[in-house]
Amino acid sequence: MVNNEMYALGSKRSVIRELFEYGKIRAKQLGADKVFDFSIGNPSVPAPNCVNETITALVQNMDSTLLHGYTSAQGDENVRRAIAENLNKRYSTSFAANNIYMTCGAAAGLAISIRALCCDGDEFVILAPYFPEYNVFIKAAGGTPVTVGFDESFQIDFDALRGAITKRTKAVIVNSPNNPSGVVYSKETIEKLAKLLSERAAEYAHPIYIIADEPYRELVYDDVEVSFIPSYHADTLVCYSFSKTLSLPGERIGYIAVNPQASDAENVYFAVMGAGRALGYICAPALFQRVVAECIEARPNTLAYKENRDLLFDGLKNIGFECVHPNGAFYLFVKALEQSAEAFSDKAKAFGLLLVPGEDFAASGWVRVAYCVSKDMILRAMPYFKQLYDSYTNQ
Amino acid sequence: MVNNEMYALGSKRSVIRELFEYGKIRAKQLGADKVFDFSIGNPSVPAPNCVNETITALVQNMDSTLLHGYTSAQGDENVRRAIAENLNKRYSTSFAANNIYMTCGAAAGLAISIRALCCDGDEFVILAPYFPEYNVFIKAAGGTPVTVGFDESFQIDFDALRGAITKRTKAVIVNSPNNPSGVVYSKETIEKLAKLLSERAAEYAHPIYIIADEPYRELVYDDVEVSFIPSYHADTLVCYSFSKTLSLPGERIGYIAVNPQASDAENVYFAVMGAGRALGYICAPALFQRVVAECIEARPNTLAYKENRDLLFDGLKNIGFECVHPNGAFYLFVKALEQSAEAFSDKAKAFGLLLVPGEDFAASGWVRVAYCVSKDMILRAMPYFKQLYDSYTNQ
Numbered sequence: 153m154v155n156n157e158m159y160a161l162g163s164k165r166s167v168i169r170e171l172f173e174y175g176k177i178r179a180k181q182l183g184a185d186k187v188f189d190f191s192i193g194n195p196s197v198p199a200p201n202c203v204n205e206t207i208t209a210l211v212q213n214m215d216s217t218l219l220h221g222y223t224s225a226q227g228d229e230n231v232r233r234a235i236a237e238n239l240n241k242r243y244s245t246s247f248a249a250n251n252i253y254m255t256c257g258a259a260a261g262l263a264i265s266i267r268a269l270c271c272d273g274d275e276f277v278i279l280a281p282y283f284p285e286y287n288v289f290i291k292a293a294g295g296t297p298v299t300v301g302f303d304e305s306f307q308i309d310f311d312a313l314r315g316a317i318t319k320r321t322k323a324v325i326v327n328s329p330n331n332p333s334g335v336v337y338s339k340e341t342i343e344k345l346a347k348l349l350s351e352r353a354a355e356y357a358h359p360i361y362i363i364a365d366e367p368y369r370e371l372v373y374d375d376v377e378v379s380f381i382p383s384y385h386a387d388t389l390v391c392y393s394f395s396k397t398l399s400l401p402g403e404r405i406g407y408i409a410v411n412p413q414a415s416d417a418e419n420v421y422f423a424v425m426g427a428g429r430a431l432g433y434i435c436a437p438a439l440f441q442r443v444v445a446e447c448i449e450a451r452p453n454t455l456a457y458k459e460n461r462d463l464l465f466d467g468l469k470n471i472g473f474e475c476v477h478p479n480g481a482f483y484l485f486v487k488a489l490e491q492s493a494e495a496f497s498d499k500a501k502a503f504g505l506l507l508v509p510g511e512d513f514a515a516s517g518w519v520r521v522a523y524c525v526s527k528d529m530i531l532r533a534m535p536y537f538k539q540l541y542d543s544y545t546n547q
Numbered sequence: 548m549v550n551n552e553m554y555a556l557g558s559k560r561s562v563i564r565e566l567f568e569y570g571k572i573r574a575k576q577l578g579a580d581k582v583f584d585f586s587i588g589n590p591s592v593p594a595p596n597c598v599n600e601t602i603t604a605l606v607q608n609m610d611s612t613l614l615h616g617y618t619s620a621q622g623d624e625n626v627r628r629a630i631a632e633n634l635n636k637r638y639s640t641s642f643a644a645n646n647i648y649m650t651c652g653a654a655a656g657l658a659i660s661i662r663a664l665c666c667d668g669d670e671f672v673i674l675a676p677y678f679p680e681y682n683v684f685i686k687a688a689g690g691t692p693v694t695v696g697f698d699e700s701f702q703i704d705f706d707a708l709r710g711a712i713t714k715r716t717k718a719v720i721v722n723s724p725n726n727p728s729g730v731v732y733s734k735e736t737i738e739k740l741a742k743l744l745s746e747r748a749a750e751y752a753h754p755i756y757i758i759a760d761e762p763y764r765e766l767v768y769d770d771v772e773v774s775f776i777p778s779y780h781a782d783t784l785v786c787y788s789f790s791k792t793l794s795l796p797g798e799r800i801g802y803i804a805v806n807p808q809a810s811d812a813e814n815v816y817f818a819v820m821g822a823g824r825a826l827g828y829i830c831a832p833a834l835f836q837r838v839v840a841e842c843i844e845a846r847p848n849t850l851a852y853k854e855n856r857d858l859l860f861d862g863l864k865n866i867g868f869e870c871v872h873p874n875g876a877f878y879l880f881v882k883a884l885e886q887s888a889e890a891f892s893d894k895a896k897a898f899g900l901l902l903v904p905g906e907d908f909a910a911s912g913w914v915r916v917a918y919c920v921s922k923d924m925i926l927r928a929m930p931y932f933k934q935l936y937d938s939y940t941n942q
Contacts, residue, residue, distance in 0.1 A: 153717075154814050159821055161820070162822070166824070192617065198612055207606050212599075216794065217589070224567075224568065225564060256651055260828070263825075267550065268549055268550060268553045288824055358548050399612065399615060403615055419548075419554055421557075422558040424553075425558075426556030430684070431658055432655040435799070437799050437835070439834075440832070
């Protein structure tokens with residue numbers, strides 16, 4: 153009597169959530185020190201001081217009915233202006249407050265953007281390896297996901313992409329720095345992508361959008377540059393989240409930025425507002441709208457993530473694992489020691505190691521290790537990684 | 548190139564939001580003292596002290612990564628348990644933490660519940676006068692809204708309801724205390740509704756749900772009792788919000804309670820979780836989950852609303868307006884002085900009075916006056932209501 157697809161989504165859960173919940177149960181059973189949960193992208197670094205200071209100041213000084221009251225559906229105008237100005241300062245763009253729509257995080261931004269754009273028969277290209285919920289959002293909007301693989305450097309497989317784009321393609325979803333691989337797309341990759349989409353858009357006589365999923369934009373190491381996609385491709389919607397930048401994943405705060413240079417920017421923005429309504433969003437959380445505007449230049453201690461990356465990457469390489477070197481986000485992609493990453497992940501569980509199998513990321517044969525954890529946990533986990541490795545090689 | 552329905556929803560906006568935005572622009576143009584905005588249900592009473600005290604204490608004492616981190620998708624377990632226990636204490640029910648799903652307010656709860664239940668060809672009965680977004684959520688889920696009118700006391704028109712329920716009826720949405728009329732459904736109304744739905748469910752051999760939209764549950768005056776619908780009809784989902792109870796509408800925090808007595812309670816709960824995923828909800832805002840659990844027994848100063856109600860009701864009656872006497876929420880329904888409530892609302896704008904026309908509530912000929920405003924504004928608005936009235940009678 154309920155909707156079968158929704159039941160399936162709810163009873164199955166995402167693999168990541170499933171491992172996360174499993175980890176909490178196991179920690180209760182065995183003790184927290186026996187479970188090494190590398191499953192979820194929950195920042196391990198505290199929010200910058202600015203966050204809690206701003207919360208305290210707002211609560212003390214701002215009128216309660218204003219502070220906690222509804223904002224406009226697209227978000228408080230001052231907040232949207234602060235975000236637009238910050239983007240313009242950093243990227244020499246021309247965003248205005250009315251190009252910004254505040255959302256409950258990047259997931260809401262993606263669900264809303266896809267719903268806003270999707271017409272009957274539309275296809276959305278997703279670039280493996282990818283965040284598995286893309287499939288959920290595309291199908292929920294009535295669209296069809298089309299998966300394109302990666303090359304040996306975990307950049308886009310352009311031969312596959314050329315074949316995947318058709319006149320039904322509404323958008324390509326780009327996620328760089330990438331979850332789950334940690335790879336940052338090079339400037340050359342973005343330029344090549346923009347060129348291909350422009351050619352095809354001209355051929356089919358309609359825009360092909362990029363939906364840029366950018367929660368990890370500020371989380372990069374080794375001075376790697378993250379190309380700002382609207383500067384390369386006019387028809388771009390940026391879905392941003394402060395979850396990782398300000399270590400606020402549970403507070404659900406982010407935005408959609410519709411590039412004012414897009415060929416039909418105003419219509420896209422209206423459709424975004426409409427999709428927000430249709431999906432039950434009234435406004436993004438009001439207190440945290442003001443917090444992110446106030447803390448827009450604050451950054452967490454990303455040095456801790458870099459240390460974790462180096463420790464984990466070097467440690468696993470030394471044991472013998474094959475790893476992708478990540479320049480951003482806080483994920484390390486590790487090659488499974490058997491064909492099925494799911495079977496490998498199940499085996500790892502026996503050692504207390506919670507690793508997300510790559511099948512759901514369309515990257516079978518790999519597992520994702522989230523290193524937004526304590527340094528101590530990485531150190532304590534290393535012997536178990538060694539045991540896991542040995543259990544394969546000593547067979 | 549965007550989705551036409553989403554564009555229409557976003558470019559049109561809800562009538563309420565339209566008036567709210569208009570009011571902000573007019574206040575800038577004419578001065579805030581010349582605009583009497585009775586359009587939006589933004590609580591005028593500050594949040595109870597418990598709210599800001601809890602926020603401050605959490606920020607000071609709780610680990611930042613836990614406080615602002617992801618909770619489980621359905622919400623923090625302790626928070627859900629606190630809500631279940633509070634319901635059980637008040638209503639002698641048997642909710643458990645796993646019957647509660649935390650949401651970004653009641654709107655998200657409704658959108659999720661409808662999406663969870665809606666199968667191909669399903670109809671949802673909505674009882675006029677109603678919150679206009681019901682139509683949006685039902686259509687977005689692929690369902691068909693079926694409107695049923697009200698009787699002379701603004702209770703359900705049961706003759707119409709009997710004709711409207713068919714074997715395709717999936718649910719009836721009930722909103723008591725009612726937005727926009729302020730009327731509370733009597734115990735007799737709820738009993739009669741439950742009996743009718745049980746009979747039809749037996750006849751059609753499938754459950755007919757009640758989706759109880761209850762943001763105003765605690766906002767009642769004159770010792771009127773609000774029947775707790777799960778105690779009358781097993782197949783009930785309650786969509787609750789703390790927006791009004793704790794004066795937190797901008798923070799987007801509420802829950803869905805799936806009655807454990809429902810015939811397929813577990814499946815419904817899974818479908819709710821799935822629909823939450825599909826619509827882009829990751830978890831409800833984490834800080835405010837903990838705030839509402841801590842402040843679950845706190846109440847705002849509803850005496851102020853009662854004073855406003857009496858002032859407005861008596862004042863408008865004395866001028867000559869016909870009004871529905873409201874026992875709950877913070878809305879007064881006033882009969883328009885011409886056939887079209889839209890035309891009447893437009894005319895009221897000329898006097899600085901922002902009143903929501905009833906057409907969108909399926910109650911043409913009436914306007915909604917939200918009295919969650921300052922007492923002072925009501926007093927200052929009275930001469931303008933008089934001028935509005937005179938402009939009709941002195942023609």
